[in-house]
Amino acid sequence: MADEQLILIDFWASMFCMRPKIALAEKNITDYDCRVEDLMSDKKSSLLLDMNPVHKLIPVLIHHGKPICESLIIVEYIDEVWKGEIPFLPSDPYQKSQSKFWADYIDKKFYPASKTLWKTKESTERETAKSEFIENLKLLEEELGDKCYFGGDHFGFVDIALIPFYSWFHTYESCGNFSIEAECPKIIAWAKRCEQREAVKNSLPEMHKISELILGVRKQHLGIE
Amino acid sequence: MADEQLILIDFWASMFCMRPKIALAEKNITDYDCRVEDLMSDKKSSLLLDMNPVHKLIPVLIHHGKPICESLIIVEYIDEVWKGEIPFLPSDPYQKSQSKFWADYIDKKFYPASKTLWKTKESTERETAKSEFIENLKLLEEELGDKCYFGGDHFGFVDIALIPFYSWFHTYESCGNFSIEAECPKIIAWAKRCEQREAVKNSLPEMHKISELILGVRKQHLGIE
Numbered sequence: 001m002a003d004e005q006l007i008l009i010d011f012w013a014s015m016f017c018m019r020p021k022i023a024l025a026e027k028n029i030t031d032y033d034c035r036v037e038d039l040m041s042d043k044k045s046s047l048l049l050d051m052n053p054v055h056k057l058i059p060v061l062i063h064h065g066k067p068i069c070e071s072l073i074i075v076e077y078i079d080e081v082w083k084g085e086i087p088f089l090p091s092d093p094y095q096k097s098q099s100k101f102w103a104d105y106i107d108k109k110f111y112p113a114s115k116t117l118w119k120t121k122e123s124t125e126r127e128t129a130k131s132e133f134i135e136n137l138k139l140l141e142e143e144l145g146d147k148c149y150f151g152g153d154h155f156g157f158v159d160i161a162l163i164p165f166y167s168w169f170h171t172y173e174s175c176g177n178f179s180i181e182a183e184c185p186k187i188i189a190w191a192k193r194c195e196q197r198e199a200v201k202n203s204l205p206e207m208h209k210i211s212e213l214i215l216g217v218r219k220q221h222l223g224i225e
Numbered sequence: 226m227a228d229e230q231l232i233l234i235d236f237w238a239s240m241f242c243m244r245p246k247i248a249l250a251e252k253n254i255t256d257y258d259c260r261v262e263d264l265m266s267d268k269k270s271s272l273l274l275d276m277n278p279v280h281k282l283i284p285v286l287i288h289h290g291k292p293i294c295e296s297l298i299i300v301e302y303i304d305e306v307w308k309g310e311i312p313f314l315p316s317d318p319y320q321k322s323q324s325k326f327w328a329d330y331i332d333k334k335f336y337p338a339s340k341t342l343w344k345t346k347e348s349t350e351r352e353t354a355k356s357e358f359i360e361n362l363k364l365l366e367e368e369l370g371d372k373c374y375f376g377g378d379h380f381g382f383v384d385i386a387l388i389p390f391y392s393w394f395h396t397y398e399s400c401g402n403f404s405i406e407a408e409c410p411k412i413i414a415w416a417k418r419c420e421q422r423e424a425v426k427n428s429l430p431e432m433h434k435i436s437e438l439i440l441g442v443r444k445q446h447l448g449i450e
Contacts, residue, residue, distance in 0.1 A: 054330060054364065068322045070329055080318040093305040097293045104295055105279060139279065 006032035007062040009048050011039050013210050015111075016071040017059040018164035018203050023075045025199030026155070027082040072103050075160055088157040102143060102150065103161040110136040114165065118175040118214055121224050130176040134183050141184045148193065155197060163200055166191040170207040171214045231257035232287040234273050236264050238435050240336075241296040242284040243389035243428050248300045250424030251380070252307040297328050300385055313382040327368055327375065328386040335361040339390065343400045343439055346449050355401040359408050366409045373418065380422060388425055391416040395432040396439045 006029070010017045024032065037048055037058050044056055051060045051067035061068045061077065068077045079088040089096050113136055116129035140162065144150055150158035169180050169191075181188045194200045218224040231254070235242045249257065262273055262283050269281055276285045276292040286293045286302065293302045304313040315321050338361055341354035365387065369375055375383035394405050394416075406413045419425045443449040 054326075054334075063319070066319060068319070069326055073322050073325045073329070076325070077318050077322045080321070093302050094288070094291060094293070096305070097298050097302045100298045100301070101279075101294055104298065109279075 005062070005065075008032055008034050009037055009045075009051065009058050009060040009062070010034045011037045011058050012205055013213055014039075014058055015164035015168060018167070018205075019071040019160050020059055020061055020074045020078060021203040022160050022163065022199050023078040023088065024082075025203055026088070026160075026197075027078060027084050029078075029082060072107065072161060075157065079157070086154045086156075088151070088160060090151075090156070099151070099157040102140070102158045105136075106140070106158075106161045106165075110140065110162075110165070114168065114172060117172055118218065119222065121222055126176065130178060133172065133176070134178075137180070137184050137187055141187045144186060144190055149190070155194065159194060163191060163194045164204065166195070167204040167207055168210055168214075171211040174211050174215065175218070230287070230290075233257055233259050234262055234270075234276065234283050234285040234287070235259045236262045236283050237430055238438055239264075239283055240389035240393060243392070243430075244296040244385050245284050245286055245299045245303060246428040247385050247388065247424050248303040248313065249307075250428055251313075251385075251422075252303060252309050254303075254307060297332065297386060300382065304382070311379045313376070313385060315376075315381070324376070324382040327365070327383045330361075331365070331383075331386045331390075335365065335387075335390070339393065339397060342397055343443065344447065346447055351401065355403060358397065358401070359403075362405070362409050362412055366412045369411060369415055374415070380419065384419060388416060388419045389429065391420070392429040392432055393435055393439075396436040399436050399440065400443070 008017070008020055008024075010021070024030070035045070035047060037045055039058070048058065048060065049056060051062055052058075052069045055069060057069070059069075059071055059074060061074045063077075063081070068074050075088065089099055110133070113129050113132035117126060117133050120126045120129060143158075147153075149155045150162070173180055195204070233242070233245055233249075235246070249255070260270070260272060262270055264283075273283065273285065274281060276287055277283075277294045280294060282294070284294075284296055284299060286299045288302075288306070293299050300313065314324055335358070338354050338357035342351060342358050345351045345354060368383075372378075374380045375387070398405060420429070
């Protein structure tokens with residue numbers, strides 16, 4: 001039955017699409033249909049336009065024919081529908097509010113700086129974005145502290161929100177000419193720990209594939225050598 | 226005991242501060258301390274800086290000495306800590322995801338257009354913001370449909386997210402020279418229904434007080450007559 005299907009409207013390089021993929025894999029849900037959106041063509045599929053008419057953005061998870069949009073909302077949905085032994089979000093309301101705060105911080109602060117870092121043509125603006133990016137990541141590193149994961153001993157909501165950016169780290173480093181490991185060694189150690197999880201390893205694309213794509217986009221569309 | 230106190234770092238005209246106030250009132254929590262931030266002075270209190278060092282923004286709810294930031298996260302926290310007969314968020318994961326989607330839409334799309342509408346000096350930009358504002362509100366009206374509240378028969382999460390903007394409607398109308406009721410009659414009918422609730426009525430400031438404040442700010446700080 002079509003309405004029983006689980007479909008993810010996806011694009012391989014999107015960190016926002018990696019989140020539901022990791023979340024589904026962590027819940028051992030592998031039997032779903034990935035509909036890859038061709039973001040390079042400027043043409044959005046009718047499925048995407050039908051399922052996310054408001055934002056027209058990926059990812060969209062379609063479950064029983066009904067769409068769930070916005071990556072963090074999708075991850076929370078997955079956590080509630082496929083309850084596992086250890087949920088992504090803590091049950092304690094205060095701890096939960098803190099996880100949501102940091103995931104929201106990643107979207108509101110960390111992501112915009114990361115985007116400017118690779119998108120801007122202007123070197124002063126790029127340097128500002130680089131400083132912001134590092135500052136934001138250091139704040140996340142501080143929040144991580146000496147914990148194994150942001151979720152403490154358990155891989156959780158904030159880990160799922162942040163780890164997809166790791167596959168973009170090589171791109172940021174190439175565009176900003178800096179070493180993330182030199183700035184935030186604990187974040188790199190955390191990312192390598194996360195990467196040992198099957199669910200993460202199988203959901204993150206190879207770093208060099210992303211930098212190849214993005215350096216190409218910069219050259220072709222933005223005129224940055 | 227200080228750490229038993231419930232404190233809200235507040236500013237009376239902020240729609241984001243009205244959200245937790247409504248949420249607390251709906252849960253019959255009236256015994257808390259409102260610490261009013263003087264946003265007009267450009268000086269932030271040490272309490273705010275200590276409690277929200279990341280964003281340095283109001284509102285902050287401090288419960289047992291621990292801060293919860295970001296208004297929608299606070300409303301969800303209130304819903305979980307003070308469970309009432311009817312929670313703000315539906316328990317069904319899909320319905321919950323839809324409530325979160327629309328609340329997020331209000332922050333991501335509706336709020337920015339509303340802000341540009343009153344802040345911009347430039348008339349073309351103001352007209353664009355006005356069109357966006359109306360378009361966004363019409364989409365919310367469509368989502369409301371013939372339901373009593375966004376939460377269906379119950380006043381819920383999306384209602385709490387949107388109703389504070391109603392106290393700004395007179396300001397938007399004055400700045401944009403239009404009638405919201407003519408554009409979105411069902412939204413006005415919904416707002417009037419919400420306003421009949423004690424929790425809402427007691428938490429929303431008088432419309433003309435807000436327009437007086439904002440028209441003053443426009444004149445004094447932005448040079449708009």
